[in-house]
Amino acid sequence: MTDYDVLRVFCGPDGGYGCELGVVRDGSVLPARADRQALAAELGFGETVFVDDPERGVIDIYTPARRLPFAGRPCVGTAWLLDVPELVTPAGVVGVRLDGEFSWIEARAEWAPPHTLRRYPSAAEVDALEVPPPGGPGGAEVPADGAGERLYAWAWEDEAGGRVRARAFPGRADGPEEDEATGTGALLLTDRLGRALNIAQGRGSQVLTAPQPHGWVEVGGRVHLER
Numbered sequence: 001m002t003d004y005d006v007l008r009v010f011c012g013p014d015g016g017y018g019c020e021l022g023v024v025r026d027g028s029v030l031p032a033r034a035d036r037q038a039l040a041a042e043l044g045f046g047e048t049v050f051v052d053d054p055e056r057g058v059i060d061i062y063t064p065a066r067r068l069p070f071a072g073r074p075c076v077g078t079a080w081l082l083d084v085p086e087l088v089t090p091a092g093v094v095g096v097r098l099d100g101e102f103s104w105i106e107a108r109a110e111w112a113p114p115h116t117l118r119r120y121p122s123a124a125e126v127d128a129l130e131v132p133p134p135g136g137p138g139g140a141e142v143p144a145d146g147a148g149e150r151l152y153a154w155a156w157e158d159e160a161g162g163r164v165r166a167r168a169f170p171g172r173a174d175g176p177e178e179d180e181a182t183g184t185g186a187l188l189l190t191d192r193l194g195r196a197l198n199i200a201q202g203r204g205s206q207v208l209t210a211p212q213p214h215g216w217v218e219v220g221g222r223v224h225l226e227r
Contacts, residue, residue, distance in 0.1 A: 002029055002039060004048070009077040010181035010205045010221035017204035019180045020226065021077040022048035027060060033067065040064050046179065047074045057084040057096070063172070070094070070111040072183015072219050079103050080223035095216075104220035105183075106212060109191035112184035113150060117192060120155040123165035129153055131177045132169050152185035157200065164189070164199045166207075181205035183219045190217050 005025065008018035022043045027050035030036050040048040040062035047068065052058040059078055061068040068074075070091035079087055079096040080103035087094040087105070095106030120126050132151055154166040166186070168179040179185075180202035190197050190209040199207040208220040 004043070005081060006045075006226040007077040007081060008224045008226055009073045010183070010201070010207050011224050012204040012206050012222075014204075015222070015224060017180055017202060018222070018224065019073055019182075019205070020045050021074055023074075023078055023081055024048065024050045025054065025081075027052040036060065036062055037065075037067065046176065047071055049074045049078050051078065051082065053088075054082055055084070057082060057087040057094075059087055059089060061089070065172075068113075070107065070184075072105065072107065072112070072187055073181065075105045075107065076103050076183055076219060076221055077223050079105055081225075099220070101222055102208065102220040103223050104218050106216050106218050107187060108215055109188055109217060112188050115150040115152045115185050115188050117152050117154065117185070117189055120153060123155045123157050126153050126155045126165050126167055129167060132171065150185070152182070152189065154189060154199075162195060162197050164197050166199050166201045168201065178202065181207055181221070183207065183221075187217050187219050190219075191215075 005023045007021045009021050011018035022045040041064040048062050050060040061071050061074045070089045075094050091111040097104045149171045151169040154164050157163040157165045168182045168185045170179050186199050186207045186209050196210040210218045
């Protein structure tokens, strides 16, 4: 078995929750995309990252079913693990900064896969949502690559303070029915609203965001090393 680290990304204030992420620090052991895809499927994490150059921060990201040009949670977790000033992804160069207990990345909304950002009148209504059927709220057939409609449901908890309650339903055939924490949905919501957000997602995860000049968005969270 290839050596890999397991991180939890976007943990809550008490260090709990967040989502697991697999990181293969030495990507050279599996240079072929097909082998990387097979390992990602075997491990079963939402994403698995292969580090191709730890000093330059060159990474390659896979779900159990497909390769991703960019994803928020893998970048936040790998940025913390490698402690580098930037990450190089197929989508573009991701800025990185570590600030106390938080690891931050800077990325662009157009790098994220499309999401349906659906606002609800109250946090209680977001809490009460049932998991949509496979393929998204419309129940459409899931494509062969495993990616259905991604629903990011949100409501203000405190609009003046920028506090948001959110849940994310990836609509994927190759992953969980609900994402405990996701960076791309938070990135897209921040880009749409144009303001910093403190997002409580899932059962107890926390995602912080802040818009930056020229269309960039910072996404940050706590990262813990599981093993």
